Amino acid sequence: MTARETPAPVHSLEARYYTDPAVFETERAGLLSRTWQFAGHESEARAPGDFFTVEIAGESLFCIRGRDGALRTFHNVCRHRAHPLVEGTGSTRVIVCPYHAWSYELTGDFRSGPNVGSVPGFDPSRLGLMPVRTESFHGFVFVNLDDDARPMDAWYPGVREELAACVPGIGALEPLEWIEVPERCNWKVSVENYSECYHCALNHATFASGVVRPETYDIRPAEEGYVLRHTSECQDLERMSYPVDLSVPHAGEYRSFFLWPMFSFQVYPGNVLNTYHWRARDAESCTVWRGWYTPGGRESAAIRQLAAQDRETTVAEDVRLVESVARGLKSRRWRPGPLVLDPAGGLNSEHALRALQRWMREAADGGRG
Numbered sequence: 001m002t003a004r005e006t007p008a009p010v011h012s013l014e015a016r017y018y019t020d021p022a023v024f025e026t027e028r029a030g031l032l033s034r035t036w037q038f039a040g041h042e043s044e045a046r047a048p049g050d051f052f053t054v055e056i057a058g059e060s061l062f063c064i065r066g067r068d069g070a071l072r073t074f075h076n077v078c079r080h081r082a083h084p085l086v087e088g089t090g091s092t093r094v095i096v097c098p099y100h101a102w103s104y105e106l107t108g109d110f111r112s113g114p115n116v117g118s119v120p121g122f123d124p125s126r127l128g129l130m131p132v133r134t135e136s137f138h139g140f141v142f143v144n145l146d147d148d149a150r151p152m153d154a155w156y157p158g159v160r161e162e163l164a165a166c167v168p169g170i171g172a173l174e175p176l177e178w179i180e181v182p183e184r185c186n187w188k189v190s191v192e193n194y195s196e197c198y199h200c201a202l203n204h205a206t207f208a209s210g211v212v213r214p215e216t217y218d219i220r221p222a223e224e225g226y227v228l229r230h231t232s233e234c235q236d237l238e239r240m241s242y243p244v245d246l247s248v249p250h251a252g253e254y255r256s257f258f259l260w261p262m263f264s265f266q267v268y269p270g271n272v273l274n275t276y277h278w279r280a281r282d283a284e285s286c287t288v289w290r291g292w293y294t295p296g297g298r299e300s301a302a303i304r305q306l307a308a309q310d311r312e313t314t315v316a317e318d319v320r321l322v323e324s325v326a327r328g329l330k331s332r333r334w335r336p337g338p339l340v341l342d343p344a345g346g347l348n349s350e351h352a353l354r355a356l357q358r359w360m361r362e363a364a365d366g367g368r369g
């Protein structure tokens with residue numbers, strides 16, 4: 001191969017993608033408003049009238065359980081003069097606006113309002129709450145502000161089935177704990193760090209020696225859809241930091257399904273489901289939530305211990321890394337360096353970042369992402 005034919009290395013994104021508030025605004029108006037975003041878990045609104053609020057792309061929304069058992073999501077704003085309808089979490093028989101007491105059914109239909117009968121042409125059928133696309137993914141509730149969004153199974157083909165195979169009884173799992181970890185970095189720095197394990201050997205001793213077998217670790221972008229799949233074998237049992245029963249199918253595997261742009265289902269060896277989800281705050285900060293689950297959300301010393309180990313090692317180690325990168329991105333002399341893309345993949349390669357950064361670039365440059 002001559003020098004002219006040698007392909008140029010693929011470079012990382014320019015610093016402005018991670019620091020420029022204008023890029024963040026583009027993402028908020030586009031990407032975050034058109035992709036599936038995690039809202040909460042079905043168990044947070046179990047009975048008719050139970051609700052929880054969530055903010056997605058700057059929009060206040062709430063998910064509420066109907067008498068028919070369906071969980072619906074609405075924009076949290078009254079059709080009269082825009083007062084928000086509910087706050088936090090709670091339970092209600094009907095949704096009543098605190099400003100002038102217009103009320104809505106749990107289905108979002110307009111119900112009544114003081115003296116509205118005196119208004120000529122008042123048409124209650126046109127004054128229902130504004131619905132938001134909602135899907136349950138094994139009990140995990142996702143919403144999409146784009147009415148025309150393709151369903152999650154089209155965005156993330158195969159994940160629903162593979163996840164169910166890796167986590168027997170996933171439908172009965174409920175949150176045991178969600179830990180909120182603020183990070184002083186752009187959300188993309190955090191998501192990129194999550195999507196390569198090139199840094200693992202140097203920075204994650206416990207994960208690399210007591211959970212996974214690093215020489216088997218790989219991260220692959222899906223051929224179709226917006227998924228990055230991590231796979232690894234579990235560490236030798238005598239080196240594992242917790243006990244694993246290998247008689248259960250898939251118990252000896254580590255799996256992760258990153259669903260672009262801000263959610264990941266992880267399965268630790270032993271079929272232990274846990275999740276990451278990110279919320280972008282502004283160009284320079286985000287929050288990561290680590291979730292751990294048990295049947296019915298029941299107490300489990302083993303899962304608590306594993307969650308604590310993860311928090312004190314992998315999570316804390318990653319926070320230091322991503323916040324340091326955020327500082328480095330402000331260097332006036334830094335220019336994007338080459339990604340380490342080994343055609344063979346594996347631990348010491350950043351091949352998943354090539355797909356991830358392509359999606360990031362499309363989103364930030366105004367594509368549909």
Ligand code: FES
Pocket residue numbers: 078079080081082083097098099100101102
């Ligand atoms: S703004 Fe809700 S009733 Fe007036």
Ligand SMILES: [Fe+2]
Pocket residue numbers: 193194199200204314317318
């Ligand atoms: Fe990490």
